[in-house]
Amino acid sequence: MPGTPDSPARGVRRVELSTTNPEPIAEFYAHLLGWVIIAEPDGSFTGWVGDRLATHVRPGGSGWRVVFAGPRARDLEPGAAVDTGRVLHGPWAPQPRPGEPCWVELMADPAADDRWAAALGWQVRDPGAEFTLYDAGADDDRRPVAGRLTAPGGWTCYFAVPDLAHAIAETTDMGGTVLIGPRDVPTGAVAAVADPAGSVFALLENPVGWGGTWCATARAHA
Numbered sequence: 001m002p003g004t005p006d007s008p009a010r011g012v013r014r015v016e017l018s019t020t021n022p023e024p025i026a027e028f029y030a031h032l033l034g035w036v037i038i039a040e041p042d043g044s045f046t047g048w049v050g051d052r053l054a055t056h057v058r059p060g061g062s063g064w065r066v067v068f069a070g071p072r073a074r075d076l077e078p079g080a081a082v083d084t085g086r087v088l089h090g091p092w093a094p095q096p097r098p099g100e101p102c103w104v105e106l107m108a109d110p111a112a113d114d115r116w117a118a119a120l121g122w123q124v125r126d127p128g129a130e131f132t133l134y135d136a137g138a139d140d141d142r143r144p145v146a147g148r149l150t151a152p153g154g155w156t157c158y159f160a161v162p163d164l165a166h167a168i169a170e171t172t173d174m175g176g177t178v179l180i181g182p183r184d185v186p187t188g189a190v191a192a193v194a195d196p197a198g199s200v201f202a203l204l205e206n207p208v209g210w211g212g213t214w215c216a217t218a219r220a221h222a
Helices: 022-033 112-120 164-173 212-220
Strands: 012-019 036-039 045-049 052-059 063-069 080-083 101-107 131-136 143-149 154-161 177-185 188-194 200-205
Touching: 012 022, 012 101, 022 036, 022 045, 022 052, 022 164, 063 154, 063 200, 101 200, 101 212, 112 131, 112 143, 143 212, 154 164, 164 177, 164 188, 164 200, 188 212
Parallel strands: 012 052, 063 080, 101 143, 154 200
Antiparallel strands: 012 063, 036 045, 045 052, 101 154, 131 143, 177 188, 188 200
């Protein structure tokens, strides 16, 4: 993994989904999350919430990738990358709207903390803990950009929904699967689900900001 970047990654530019049959999967998310889908010339699809890009659905089969915004574009390990341009989703961006990414969480061993902190310029709030936050910003304005939970699975993107029970019902009606939930956790009311092709993501009900209740509380007590 590359060394310390030119400046910290302060949020997410977009998330990407690589799936074998992108058109029906893009339509699944459009119905579930209210995206406006645009077919691109290369056979991929972009999903928009208003004027903000939520995702890019591409042909392939490697699942989700979180693309952070930074000064230098580069691939990290599978499941993440950095691209140039402004942050569209994160603690300094506008409050998440329904259908937008509203949090990202790394499912990994605590040993991953140092690697990601070095790669993206983050501070680790509680190194070695079962759950920790990755912060960016000056000491007087540190904000959580992402979380890390001790579990297998890599990066997971959370999407904001206004009604979690309704979104779960829609997921199953359209051929998706509910993996965990619904349940109340420090982030808020969440569920982990998979689309009809098996790609895993999470739903967070009415987040009060990037990261939901957990990060709003954590920032207040930073």
